[in-house]
Amino acid sequence: MALRGVIPPLVTPFRPDGGLDLPAFESNLEKLAAHDFAGFLVLGSNGEAAGLEAEEGLSLVAAARRRVPGRFLLVGTGMESTRGTIAFTRQAAGLGADAALVLTPHYYKSRMTPEALERHFAAVADASEIPVYLYSVPAFTGLPWPPGLAAALSGHPRIAGMKESSGDLGLLGRVIASVPPTFEVACGNAPVFYPALCIGAAGGVLAVANCAPRAALALYRAFAVGDHGRARLIHEALVPLASAVTTGHGIAGLKVAMDVAGLRGGSVRAPLPPAPESVRDELRPLLERAEAAAG
Amino acid sequence: MALRGVIPPLVTPFRPDGGLDLPAFESNLEKLAAHDFAGFLVLGSNGEAAGLEAEEGLSLVAAARRRVPGRFLLVGTGMESTRGTIAFTRQAAGLGADAALVLTPHYYKSRMTPEALERHFAAVADASEIPVYLYSVPAFTGLPWPPGLAAALSGHPRIAGMKESSGDLGLLGRVIASVPPTFEVACGNAPVFYPALCIGAAGGVLAVANCAPRAALALYRAFAVGDHGRARLIHEALVPLASAVTTGHGIAGLKVAMDVAGLRGGSVRAPLPPAPESVRDELRPLLERAEAAAG
Amino acid sequence: MALRGVIPPLVTPFRPDGGLDLPAFESNLEKLAAHDFAGFLVLGSNGEAAGLEAEEGLSLVAAARRRVPGRFLLVGTGMESTRGTIAFTRQAAGLGADAALVLTPHYYKSRMTPEALERHFAAVADASEIPVYLYSVPAFTGLPWPPGLAAALSGHPRIAGMKESSGDLGLLGRVIASVPPTFEVACGNAPVFYPALCIGAAGGVLAVANCAPRAALALYRAFAVGDHGRARLIHEALVPLASAVTTGHGIAGLKVAMDVAGLRGGSVRAPLPPAPESVRDELRPLLERAEAAAG
């Protein structure tokens, strides 16, 4: 039941010169570990994995494993090639990852048919020592998720679930309806997290949990105990912040929000542009509103 | 509170030769009027309004008005030009429409800026004797809804709400958060109807209500009394049917489902292709499952 | 050989109050008729056909027929329904149209399969007394042209050719390669008119020909006599204007350019927004450059 609850996709702080700031990463993780998260994701999209060198990624996995020894550690290991994904998944497992989150390969979009993707995920899972979660995020990959693919893979003994980040609840519902209840589907899109729970999502992998951990967790708990009134109130307080730190200002905005919240967001790595100065003042009241709703 | 509940977007039955089958339309309306719908929509997308002659449309409005004299009658009146929309809205009002549903003009997509759309809707509402509801359905128009437009128009005394049919609950949530509570936002996409209610949609304008009226209404009532467990069960039973009669088989499929359910769907008008024969057998168990869930 | 050369898609001038300005339309046509155009298109996309009432359209056809009695008159007759298109095509033929330009129906996009479109065009051509030209303009319809459709229809005795306005020369080339030489393919996108001629387009239906008739015709003539050096020079002088009056400022910009050129563009019909005042000064030097290149 690894994805039942909330998982923050950890950001990767950089120094102003673009170098990896591992101490800031560890400091954030230490603070976030005080919360009742279901686990932690390293090397996700919000972790700027696409812009990291391979060794940097491994150092983040190792650091995370050291810092949260008893917690569920999910690691993004998807590469464009099947063999590269297998190799990196093995390395992550060797460093103590509990499970791998495998992004859809997407550069050769028109060739990534449902059959090609099925072969890819199955080959990765066949070769993996740890459970594999499927990962679709069309806003970044430009590749829509084929509706039947999760069901086709859900029988594999090492494919445990999926992170669906499109925000399309019609699709999320179809996926959930097509898989056995043991196959966990997490929502990767905070503005639709509450309604996704209502239709059967197991939990959420939510960028906003990096900067508003209490609100994200309070929303999940309210839903879990059937308090829809409270869940909707927190939802309404959380969504403006969640939108601002994703579609609004992107990872740079999320990092500013973390700074405001007392964590260490740090810089983004170029070519991601830094957030303008004014974002800090825009995010502060949104953060306050979100955390106030957590009560 | 016109949109609180469920409204079926009435289909327009055609004879096999493509001619309008007004008796079938009236027969359906008479049967559907036995249900506790919040109202009825004539000349929506599911009513094949795009393929009707102007006089045919007016005859449908007049017939509907006769058949459901005391019920809320919403009429689709959007045309590509502002002046054409104004003229048709006046004609519909003259025939007894209670409100107008105004589609985004969309042929000249790149020119339909938020400002151009705002001027269009405001001009139509200025000239209208009846309340106006905004209508966005990007799957047909190819035009996304500008996030701030509903808020900009929500202060107009004759703009009463919106039908949002994209199925994007992130957008729906942003619209709801941006307008006063008196501005009603209806969901036009059955697979996300239940989660849309959870985040504040007033009701639903649902194609599937034409063929499964009891299930659509039971879902709304379960939500309205706070029975989320029952709401989700009906949602799960209704969605496969709702998907089949929209994204799956389109209006032709919806009409077959109505035939199976004892109404008179009739033919679609070319170039819409007829549903294959096999659809009837595919839809029957979906219909049964949906209506069984209504209890 | 109707499409060999250049055809202007005539604009529809409106008075400032949005009413049809038929005298301005006739005045423009009289002036344009002095040029060696292959014919004239009435009720195309640039003619704002989508925003016209049916009677307005017929009055434009009748006026055009009176004004250019011996010239090739092409009329846009495509509607969303097959029966509506057939009826309007007959009306246009009755008023003296030489051929019909039939737009792809597109509102129910996901149902407009190649088969549905083939049946539509074939049914229209079967019922038509005049030759039919296929018309695809995805920027407005949101519907891509199925690559094999022109070939499938090219054997019909009354389907004479196609206007392809996507600007995708890969597609244009595939269409040309798939049809017999008697099936004429016109380019509806001025920025790629010259390269389209190089790969076998018969001619062009070009918005810019309304305001820069000499340049558009000079480009075609240079190509026709094999003077590629001159053709490219005119192309380079014409494209900035052509882009400004289509993608840049739309039909409102085209109408301003016509005013500057001594014709009567008039107003656009709402919700199309008027061009800002500054456009006049922006277009004047582009017009001068284009017409100067015509020598």
Place this chain on the structure above:
Amino acid sequence: MALRGVIPPLVTPFRPDGGLDLPAFESNLEKLAAHDFAGFLVLGSNGEAAGLEAEEGLSLVAAARRRVPGRFLLVGTGMESTRGTIAFTRQAAGLGADAALVLTPHYYKSRMTPEALERHFAAVADASEIPVYLYSVPAFTGLPWPPGLAAALSGHPRIAGMKESSGDLGLLGRVIASVPPTFEVACGNAPVFYPALCIGAAGGVLAVANCAPRAALALYRAFAVGDHGRARLIHEALVPLASAVTTGHGIAGLKVAMDVAGLRGGSVRAPLPPAPESVRDELRPLLERAEAAAG
């Protein structure tokens, strides 16, 4: 004048087990070097660069440099991060690359504004010892090219040109019109290569040149000497093959065509699916037609 002419984007042959087949790569290069190409591209999209490990890429660059010591060697060096791109560009230069082809970063699409891309390319060029060429291929990246970006960068002393692979000749024409004549724009889309030359493209980087080198070069030469009749004939013979080995069957198809042509295409790397057996028989006559046209 590096891009004047034709450059094959070299494929990367793999063994059936997915391992790099360097001898096959060198064998192909030796054979292609007998032709009058303007140069060779290593690590482009057709070279499956997205699925290569870093060391594999470097070994291909080194091998290419050894095999074609006096020829223009262009190397794809674009990564998602600016610092990663700079580092890899330096490594390629150190191995003897004559110039770098830098793909648009694209994972964080919505953040890749014209300004962010301009800073990225400028920073890479500032740090590079070798000339830099910009590279846009929206079919893979999902990122359209901002029209003004080439002009903004064309003044940089080490930015020498661009490879534009969208196939949108309207865009290609705008780019060419916006840059000085010394800034070379190559077409990366064989079906529009001939018309791209007609409007000012310097040359082509063409996948089909791997399997039909004589035809690709003959087309360029015919254009270069002003023989448009011959150029168009070769264009018509070449396009069916070029489409088949790109949009039709992808890189797997291109590799089969190379096998048929006597080179060593080898396997693709998973998750790219292998071409079905029937492709060989489909491609053979297309190859024969293309090479026959070369005379």
